[in-house]
Amino acid sequence: MLSNKVALVTGGGSGIGQKIALAYARERASVAVADVSAEAAQATATMITAAGGQAIALTVDVTSAEDCARMVERTVGQFGRLDIACNNAGVAGGLAPLAEYPLDLWEKLLAVNLTGVFYCLRQEIPAMLANGGGAIVNIASVLGMVGMAGTPAYTASKHGVVGLTRVAALDYSAKGVRVNAVGPGFIQTPMIARIEDNEPMRAEVESRHPIGRLGRPEEVAELVLWLSSPQASFVNGAYYPVDGGYLTR
Ligand code: NAI
Numbered sequence: 001m002l003s004n005k006v007a008l009v010t011g012g013g014s015g016i017g018q019k020i021a022l023a024y025a026r027e028r029a030s031v032a033v034a035d036v037s038a039e040a041a042q043a044t045a046t047m048i049t050a051a052g053g054q055a056i057a058l059t060v061d062v063t064s065a066e067d068c069a070r071m072v073e074r075t076v077g078q079f080g081r082l083d084i085a086c087n088n089a090g091v092a093g094g095l096a097p098l099a100e101y102p103l104d105l106w107e108k109l110l111a112v113n114l115t116g117v118f119y120c121l122r123q124e125i126p127a128m129l130a131n132g133g134g135a136i137v138n139i140a141s142v143l144g145m146v147g148m149a150g151t152p153a154y155t156a157s158k159h160g161v162v163g164l165t166r167v168a169a170l171d172y173s174a175k176g177v178r179v180n181a182v183g184p185g186f187i188q189t190p191m192i193a194r195i196e197d198n199e200p201m202r203a204e205v206e207s208r209h210p211i212g213r214l215g216r217p218e219e220v221a222e223l224v225l226w227l228s229s230p231q232a233s234f235v236n237g238a239y240y241p242v243d244g245g246y247l248t249r
Helices: 013-026 039-049 067-081 105-127 152-175 191-197 199-205 217-228
Strands: 006-010 030-036 055-059 084-087 134-139 179-185 240-243
Touching: 006 013, 006 067, 006 105, 013 030, 013 084, 013 217, 030 039, 039 055, 039 199, 055 067, 055 217, 067 105, 084 105, 084 217, 105 134, 105 152, 105 179, 134 152, 134 217, 152 179, 179 217, 191 199, 217 240
Parallel strands: 006 030, 006 084, 030 055, 084 134, 134 179, 179 240
Antiparallel strands: none
């Protein structure tokens, strides 16, 4: 699906981002795996190269505009172009009613989940325009569409990602850059280990998914892969849930 394409994934060292990087590589893209953890980025890149694919690992903190600029520069420097980007890096944390929610967590979650996506977009889009176009997928959440009590920062940041996605599509799709958002339900990754380890909480969260289970990161990756591919050539500015029916309740 992605022969001769160059793809970039932020947060590619773990969970959903790792499965996206592997899916891109499986479909023959060259992949830049970016993560704030150098070891995690390298581990994913090594999985790809060990399977015969092309990959580089980049150490990037998406809360730094300079890091994001270097990330795109190094990707283009290594592979000659940028066709696909998945802005996936994100963090969760804190569970408290809004008025009691800690200020430092608010700032951290907004910096990574929202400002980080903005910084990445403003580097990725010009690189794609220079090359005739491309496709971008931003990882939002079901909490980009509905609220969840006690999660003001995460919910606001993910609603913000959906808004940024729409604006980017309006600004650039006529020039050849499609931009879409994906909204996972709860997915079994290190991010939700604390929920998985607490049986009553896990059962409660599972029950919010009509399909009756949590999702797997591979199930998110398959949707992201399709949206990133030429098969999705008329899909633009959209929010696609991959949530076992979470939003239908
Ligand atoms: P994860 O914790 O397994 O992986 C996140 C990756 O992002 C890690 O490798 C981490 O080092 C990296 N990262 C964190 N801060 C970063 C920064 N400042 N710069 C660069 N990289 C950074 O989490 P998971 O579950 O794979 O999450 C991926 C995305 O999916 C996130 O945006 C998350 O909000 C979203 N998501 C996750 C859901 C879940 O239930 N696991 C549900 C809905 C959305």
